[in-house]
Amino acid sequence: MDDFKLCFICGGRNSFSTNCKTCSQPCCQLCISLHKTPSxxxxISKYGSHLTCLSETCEIHGGLEYCFFCMQCSTKTCKECYASHSNHTILRLQKAVKQIKETFQNHKHILQARQYDAIKVIEDTPRKYTELTDTEMKIEEEVIKWDKAIFKISNALQITLSDDRNKIEEIAEKAEETRTEIGDAIKNLIAMEKINFELTFLALWSGYSNDLTMLEKNDVELGIPKRKTFKSNLGDISDIRNLFGFLWSEGTKFGSSEIQTSEKKIPGAKRTDDIDQLSQRFSHSVTVTDETDKKRHSKHKGIVQAKQALEKEVxxxxxxxxxxxxxxQ
Ligand SMILES: [Zn+2]
Ligand SMILES: [Zn+2]
Ligand SMILES: [Zn+2]
Ligand SMILES: [Zn+2]
Structure with missing residues (x-):
């Protein structure tokens, strides 16, 4: 009789029972094969603590048989315990098991859906990872593009400034030559003033006046490059995010079918145009001011007037x- 222990699987005592080698629970010969599936x-091992009370009778109510199950409290009740679960769903044990097992199909569906989601996340990960890396590369490419564009503009500006530097040096050399010539011309003027014989004076004048005109032209200043200053547009970087770009979230989450790809939704100018705009803004930012323009004009006017007066006198x-x-005669 001792060998007829309660089988944990079928609940019967209908056969010679044995203990499972893995979970150590008693099991009949008919059910032992089920222990071969590891789950x-x-x-049994995981929830083994719940198996300690397999008593079929109520200890509180003097050994009354447990024939009901409270679905809310997940607990067995005897006829007397029943009263303390007044508003709960109380079912006979067999019916409770049947009803719970009926929900299993639904649980399976939910779990399979979760499993599918998890698999999708795992499968999508390499693609998403690549996408993020691609985005990172695009940002780096953009930086290089900007770098090149700014470098190009900067180079052009530097060349202009370098040209201007060379030019003013040349002009200074030329001015030095002119200064010597003017010194000579002034000496000549003083000398010519002393010539009283009209024919000699006029003969010399016809040769000298051309040189004088040339010297009085003041073409030195005409060639001087205009004054230039540099105004950096990067002083105000408040709009730099729109110009350079930002991360644009497509859809609401991974795997979402709602993907927004419209380029038009990106605020600001199209990114391909940005570099051109930038270079335009840079080229405009080099302001050319010419404070010497007026001065030179009035000086030139004075010379012309003096020359005219001299010619009139002659x-x-x-x-x-x-x-x-x-x-x-
Ligand atoms: Zn059994
Ligand atoms: Zn077992
Ligand atoms: Zn209850
Ligand atoms: Zn009871």
């Missing part, structure tokens, strides 16, 4: 000489 022994002198010569 059954595993579940013309008058010529007429006077001709008249004198005529009167002598």
């Amino acid at each position: 059954l022994c595993k579940i 013309t008058e002198l010529e007429i006077e000489i001709k008249d004198t010569l005529k009167s002598k």
